[in-house]
Amino acid sequence: MRPRDITFHHPVAFWLGCAAVVxxxxxxxxxxxMAAPMHYHLxxxxxxxxxLVGMALVPLGVLLAGYGLMPRLxxxxxxxxxxxxxxxxHVADHVPLNREHWKLVAVLTIALAVDVMKPATIGFVMxxxxxxxxxxxxVAGWLALSALIGTTVxxxxxxxxxxxxxxxxTILLSALMFMGTAICGAMPxxxxxxxxxxMMGAAAGGMLPITFTLMAETIPTAHRGWLLVALGGVGxxxxxxxxxxxxxxxxxxxxxxxxxxxxxxxxxxxVFLNRYxxxxxxxxxxxxLEDQARAVLQRFSGGALATDLPVAHDQxxxxxxxxxxxxxxxxxxxxxxxxxxxxxxxxxxxxxxxxNFGFLLWLPANLVKLGIDAxxxxxxxxxxxxxxxxxxxxxxxxxxxxxSIRTLVLFAGMATCALLFFFAIDLADLxxxxxxxxxxxxxxxxxxxxxxxxxxxxxxxxxxHLRSSGAGLIAACSKFGGILGAGLGVAGLFDHFMLSxxxxxxxxxxxxxxxxxxxxxxxxxxxxxxxxxxxx
Numbered sequence: 068m069r070p071r072d073i074t075f076h077h078p079v080a081f082w083l084g085c086a087a088v089v090x091x092x093x094x095x096x097x098x099x100x101m102a103a104p105m106h107y108h109l110x111x112x113x114x115x116x117x118x119l120v121g122m123a124l125v126p127l128g129v130l131l132a133g134y135g136l137m138p139r140l141x142x143x144x145x146x147x148x149x150x151x152x153x154x155x156x157h158v159a160d161h162v163p164l165n166r167e168h169w170k171l172v173a174v175l176t177i178a179l180a181v182d183v184m185k186p187a188t189i190g191f192v193m194x195x196x197x198x199x200x201x202x203x204x205x206v207a208g209w210l211a212l213s214a215l216i217g218t219t220v221x222x223x224x225x226x227x228x229x230x231x232x233x234x235x236x237t238i239l240l241s242a243l244m245f246m247g248t249a250i251c252g253a254m255p256x257x258x259x260x261x262x263x264x265x266m267m268g269a270a271a272g273g274m275l276p277i278t279f280t281l282m283a284e285t286i287p288t289a290h291r292g293w294l295l296v297a298l299g300g301v302g303x304x305x306x307x308x309x310x311x312x313x314x315x316x317x318x319x320x321x322x323x324x325x326x327x328x329x330x331x332x333x334x335x336x337x338v339f340l341n342r343y344x345x346x347x348x349x350x351x352x353x354x355x356l357e358d359q360a361r362a363v364l365q366r367f368s369g370g371a372l373a374t375d376l377p378v379a380h381d382q383x384x385x386x387x388x389x390x391x392x393x394x395x396x397x398x399x400x401x402x403x404x405x406x407x408x409x410x411x412x413x414x415x416x417x418x419x420x421x422x423n424f425g426f427l428l429w430l431p432a433n434l435v436k437l438g439i440d441a442x443x444x445x446x447x448x449x450x451x452x453x454x455x456x457x458x459x460x461x462x463x464x465x466x467x468x469x470x471s472i473r474t475l476v477l478f479a480g481m482a483t484c485a486l487l488f489f490f491a492i493d494l495a496d497l498x499x500x501x502x503x504x505x506x507x508x509x510x511x512x513x514x515x516x517x518x519x520x521x522x523x524x525x526x527x528x529x530x531x532h533l534r535s536s537g538a539g540l541i542a543a544c545s546k547f548g549g550i551l552g553a554g555l556g557v558a559g560l561f562d563h564f565m566l567s568x569x570x571x572x573x574x575x576x577x578x579x580x581x582x583x584x585x586x587x588x589x590x591x592x593x594x595x596x597x598x599x600x601x602x603x
Contacts, residue, residue: 077135081239084132085338087124088247092331094121095253099324107322109255110199118253125247132243136236156349159368160288160593167367171285172294174343175278176302178238181333182274183306184313185245185267186214188326191314195323200257212553213261215424217268219546223397225273226539230532233354234281235346237273237535238337244270245334252327267330272546276538278302279526284347284534285367288593293467295523300459349531349594400537404601405529409537411581412525413544415479418575419517420548421555422482422510426571428552429561430507458512462519472586475524478516479579485510486572490565517575518545527589530598 094117102109114122189211197207229237244266251263279295286294310326317325345367351360400409465474488506522542529537561567589597 079135081132081135084128084130084135085243085246087128087131088243089128089331089335091121091124091128092246092249094118094124095250099253107324108199109253109324110201110257112255114255121250125250129240129243129247133240136240137232156364156593156595159348159364162287162368164287164290165367168286168290170343171345172282172298174340175282176298176305177340178242178274178337178344179278179298179302180305180309181245181337182241182271182278183303184309184333185271185330186218187307187310188313188329189214189264191310191318192323192326195318196257196260199323202257206257209261210264212550213264214268214271215546215550215553217265217270218272219543219550221269221272222276222539222543222546224269224539226276226536226542227397228273229277229280229535229539230350233346233350234277234284234535235341235344237277238281238344239341241270241274241277242334242337245330246338247330249328249330249334251330252324263327272542273539276522276526276542277535279522280535280538281344281347283523283526284349284531284594285345288591291527292471292523292590293463295526296459296463296466296519299519299523300463347531353531397536397540399533400529400540405533405537407581407585408528408587408601409540411578411585412521412528412541414574414581415475415517415578416521416541416544417548417551418479418482418571418578419514419521420545420550421552421571421574422486422514423518423552424549425552425556425561426486426567427510427514429556429567458515459519461512462516466520466523467590469590471520471524471527471589472582473588475517475520476579476583476586478513478520479575479582481509481513482517483572483575483579485513486568486575490568490572521545524589527594527597528587528601530601531594 098112098115098118099107099109102112193207193210196210197203225237225241228240248263248267248270251260251267254260254263279298282295282298283291313326313329317329345363346359348360348363348367351357351363399405462474462478465477485506488509492502492506522538525538525541526534555561555567560570587597587600592600
């Protein structure tokens with residue numbers, strides 16, 4: 068029988084909070100339905116009383132559900148630093164993949180796809196939103212910037228919450244905020260869309276590192292690497308497909324607002340799949356909830372731990388451990404034994420954001436400057452993306468079969484070389500479709516390899532009390548790089564093709580050098596063994 072989940076402090080509060088969020092979203096639908104004859108045009112209309120009540124119910128529901136998701140803090144405080152018999156994670160790390168593992172992989176893939184779908188939807192709503200509100204494209208661009216800032220903030224905040232209150236709780240809180248931001252589909256003013264888009268971005272930015280953290284702490288060692296990388300590749304692709312498919316199906320008939328309203332059912336899907344999302348046994352053990360940790364380990368071991376799990380009730384309480392208590396905080400990541408790896412990963416993440424949201428965004432215009440007409444430029448980029456698509460298989464193979472850290476360093480180096488290749492093409496006036504295609508494929512492949520390995524590696528390298536915060540910080544740096552790239556684009560840096568290629572290559576080259584010097588191999592090693600090496 069599946070063990071009863073008792074890690075939440077008040078399950079009733081959580082479900083009441085969910086009900087309040089749903090009621091708050093549904094309160095917006097009558098006014099939206101009345102606008103159906105005008106193709107759901109609400110711009111400039113005053114909010115009715117039902118909408119105002121609904122707007123109050125959503126944050127109240129999120130707070131109530133958040134309270135319900137908090138673990139039993141008093142028990143955690145009593146047992147966090149007590150001497151306990153170590154749980155045999157090494158046994159669970161060496162069992163074959165079983166049904167429970169695959170169910171978790173499937174649910175987290177769905178969660179990541181929904182997570183990626185949210186910010187990807189922005190590109191599809193902006194044209195219709197601009198037309199309805201009568202705003203320019205540059206003003207509408209604030210929507211994307213608001214979401215990007217939200218993802219940056221959310222990655223850091225949710226990372227901290229994941230280490231304080233648990234991985235499962237933060238995933239469900241993200242899903243609940245997705246549900247609440249569905250009211251964005253009924254907002255009569257553009258300003259409210261900016262606020263809700265920030266909240267949606269915060270939830271999306273928070274869920275990404277937490278899913279990787281939970282996966283890293285639950286999947287057996289032999290399969291952890293390739294499943295982490297594959298999760299990112301499949302989840303990201305599925306998210307973009309969901310966004311484009313939803314736009315094709317719903318936007319013509321129900322306007323752009325339908326794409327925001329989908330936040331309710333997609334977020335609710337993750338909430339209702341919560342029974343298949345266990346709490347991390349490593350977090351539970353760290354928090355002193357050893358009975359729950361033992362139950363999760365037993366569930367994922369397929370019975371292999373029956374004779375290996377110590378029973379806490381049969382053992383006398385030991386004296387408090389003399390070792391340093393596990394403190395949670397960003398300063399622990401940026402100073403001391405974790406600093407070199409953290410700064411290397413952060414630099415790599417910022418470099419990726421500069422390329423993805425800066426250099427690549429302006430690449431079509433710069434290809435035209437290289438002598439390729441606009442139509443041929445679009446075709447070249449599409450062809451290059453298709454050629455680079457199988458690269459995820461290469462990344463998975465390298466990460467699993469060769470080396471985790473060397474794979475990350477390799478693709479960071481390849482991205483640096485690809486940028487310098489563009490610099491050389493322009494400098495030597497070697498402008499040809501073949502060379503430009505080669506450089507574009509190399510850049511797309513390498514930058515995909517960087518992001519495919521960056522967050523998985525961050526989810527493996529840090530100790531359990533900092534793992535969620537570390538993954539969240541690195542994810543936030545990738546979004547910060549995007550904000551920086553967008554700002555540099557507005558400032559005109561990418562109009563200077565050669566200069567921008569060299570300047571963006573610098574942080575990637577520095578990151579590769581730092582990680583090559585201080586990075587630790589994670590392939591084939593248990594998380595506790597990695598933590599021990601890092602603590603020396």
